[in-house]
Amino acid sequence: MTDRSLEAEFAPDIDAQWAGDFILEARLLDVPGDRIGDSLNDVNTHCRDAREAADIAFGDPTEYARVIAAQSTPSTTRWLPLLGPTTLQIIGVVLGLHGVGGWVTGNAHPLTWSTGAMLIALIGGVSLLSVALSRSLRAIVRRPFIGALLVGVAGALLFAGPYLLLLIETPPLPLPTGLVIALGITILVIGIGLAVATARTGNVDDPISAPGIAPRSRREKYLVAGAPLAWLVVGATLIILFAPR
Structure with missing residues (x-):
């Protein structure tokens, strides 16, 4: 697979800025990598199928990352x-x-x-x-x-x-x-x-x-x-x- 940005790799159908802000905030909140990937995949699937923008369907990316973090077990970087x-x-x-x-x-x-x-x-x-x-x-x-x-x-x-x-x-x-x-x-x-x-x-x-x-x-x-x-x-x-x- 060619080297692509994480945004394009996990969420090719949504705004890259939204996906990037979500990834950054989720990382800072110690959300596990697999949980971040799953969440992005879910957002991308919904937005693609419903033909909605990510900010309309899921709101502010940092706020959505905090919601995901509250539902996840932290994975602190060592x-x-x-x-x-x-x-x-x-x-x-x-x-x-x-x-x-x-x-x-x-x-x-x-x-x-x-x-x-x-x-x-x-x-x-x-x-x-x-x-x-x-x-x-x-x-x-x-x-x-x-x-x-x-x-x-x-x-x-x-x-x-x-x-x-x-x-x-x-x-x-x-x-x-x-x-x-x-x-x-x-x-x-x-x-x-x-x-x-x-x-x-x-x-x-x-x-x-x-x-x-x-x-x-x-x-x-x-x-x-x-x-x-x-x-x-x-x-x-x-x-x-x-x-x-």
């Missing part, structure tokens, strides 16, 4: 399982490239304490971000300007803290180059495995679905999950070719 695999992949790439750099330059201990602190700070920042998104995503989306400002500040703090730690000169960690490379590859493979498992099961991201509508291809998710491996290979190749000996 942000840490979504962000965690990517974080592990980043850590794996960082460790792997440091290890390769140490191997090429002859540095027996390529990691410093500041690098280790940076990676720990990254893990802590992602964990805090997961909690913040779980508690405030609705407010951020409903107030776009304030939401964009808060997300920008949070993103800056998330990456500025670990970056500043890298600027601090500290002694090397007592980890040999071979172990650093092995740790990097292991953590990267674990992150890719978790990302692929998430894409395969769909239990974490709760995709919108409905009977009779084929699920979307997970090929893009698999490609995204495996992209960090390409980063490691390309980065390691550049280090081997151009790093000073």
Whole structure:
């Protein structure tokens, strides 16, 4: 099936703006994906058969989403399982490239304490971000300007803290180059495995679905999950070719 918008996929016979507003509000109210798909399918069928517009037959899309939410069991998005695999992949790439750099330059201990602190700070920042998104995503989306400002500040703090730690000169960690490379590859493979498992099961991201509508291809998710491996290979190749000996 070709890639189409959710509105066209689940409700091709009604106004796309109405369907989009309904999907957004239902998502913010933690309506399960299959319930959203079923509801859109029902709205589309009624409007097509009765030749009525969705706003005439079902009213305001946000109000209708709230009605559906009141009749559904919430399906809260778990942000840490979504962000965690990517974080592990980043850590794996960082460790792997440091290890390769140490191997090429002859540095027996390529990691410093500041690098280790940076990676720990990254893990802590992602964990805090997961909690913040779980508690405030609705407010951020409903107030776009304030939401964009808060997300920008949070993103800056998330990456500025670990970056500043890298600027601090500290002694090397007592980890040999071979172990650093092995740790990097292991953590990267674990992150890719978790990302692929998430894409395969769909239990974490709760995709919108409905009977009779084929699920979307997970090929893009698999490609995204495996992209960090390409980063490691390309980065390691550049280090081997151009790093000073």
